[in-house]
Amino acid sequence: MYDFSLLPEDSIVAICVALALFAFSFISFSIILLYSLIKTNIYTKQHKDKLKLVCDVAYFHERGKRDNQEDSIYISPMDKAEDNGVVVACSDGMGGLLNGEVVSKYVTDSLTENYPYKFDAQDDNAAVITDISNKVYEEYHLGAGATLVMVHVYDDYMNFYSLGDSNIILIRNNHATLLNYKQNYITLMIRKFAEGGIDTVDAYKDTRAKGLIDFVGNHNCHVLKTSKPLRLMENDILIISSDGVTDSIPLNRLVNHIHFDQNASGIARSLKYGVKTKRNPRQDNYSAIVIKMTRSFV
Incomplete structure (x- = not known):
């Protein structure tokens, strides 16, 4: 213990003044910091609708039990996002056909070459995809193909x-929704069975069920x-993926694998x-691009 009574009186006064100044500075800093946080929070709440939604993007690209990686992905330049938006795509070479990895890579390379895309030109953008498909058809005549999902x-x-x-x-709100219907025989058969009053369960027993009725490489x-x-x-949260993901994690169980405070x-x-x-x-190749929509001041 220090015996401050042994200190000169002017030293004790100086120490007290220093402690008082320190306490004042600390309290002032705390008040300013608290005020700033409150103001920032109030501003954010008041202007939340005016803040831009931006894309937080991540991906994985994994080979399953196949000999080759037949999935291919594309993500547009993020530094161009403000002007042109964000374009992502996943292409999956068709199993059972040759050159699946070549076709899927050709698809994403072609999408890269045609970038940028006009957001409101859906017909023109679809025509670009049709042109890519026709070129694959001219090369392989239905001997090779791939799927494609693309989001802008x-x-x-x-x-x-x-x-x-x-x-x-x-x-959204802890519920997963498939936005695109699958262009395969089972979708077609379920529709026809339902229209004819036939039990749709029989559609799943057909050996052609997973066969595609349209794809990149079709004329x-x-x-x-x-x-x-x-x-x-x-x-x-948007998930743009090959079917290797949902073959192992069904749509209705996807949310069980996600923590909603996670980033992409x-x-x-x-x-x-x-x-x-x-x-x-029998795990197929599995690839996905994940987009999480967040608010930003930028």
Whole structure:
């Protein structure tokens, strides 16, 4: 213990003044910091609707039990996002046909060459995809093909384009929705069975069920597309993936593998881990691009 009574009186006064100044400075700093935090929070709440929605983007690209990686992905330049939006795509080479990896790579390379895309030109963008498909047809004459799912996000709206059975999934309010229907025989048969009053369960027993009725490589393919943009909301999650993801994690269980406070990278890691832990002996290649919509002052 120090005996301050031994200090000169002027030293004690100086120490007291210094302690008082320190206490005043600390209290003043705390008040200013608290005021700033309150003001920032109030401003954010008042102007939240005016803040821009931006895309937080991540991906994974994994080979399953196949000999080759037949999935290919595309992400547009993020430094061009403010002017042209964000365009992402996933193409999956068709199993059972040769050159699946060549075709899927050709698809994403062609999308890269045609960038940028006009957001409101859905018909023109679909025509680009049809042209790519026709060139694959001219080269392979139905001997090779691939699926394609492509999403274009601009501000808080999105358009999508789809061929085949890959996935465009929107997760909102803890619920996953498949935005594009699969262009395969089972979808066609279920529709016909339902119209004819036949039990649709029989459609799943058909050996052709997973066969595609349209794909990249088909002549004059029919590209599914949005007729008008879809509105996106804060914390919406988009998953653009090959069917290798949903073969192991069904649509209704996707949300069980996601923590909604995660960023896009965290969600991608969780989904990749979820597929791996299934240890599917016939695991297809599995790739996905994850987009999480967040608010930003920028």
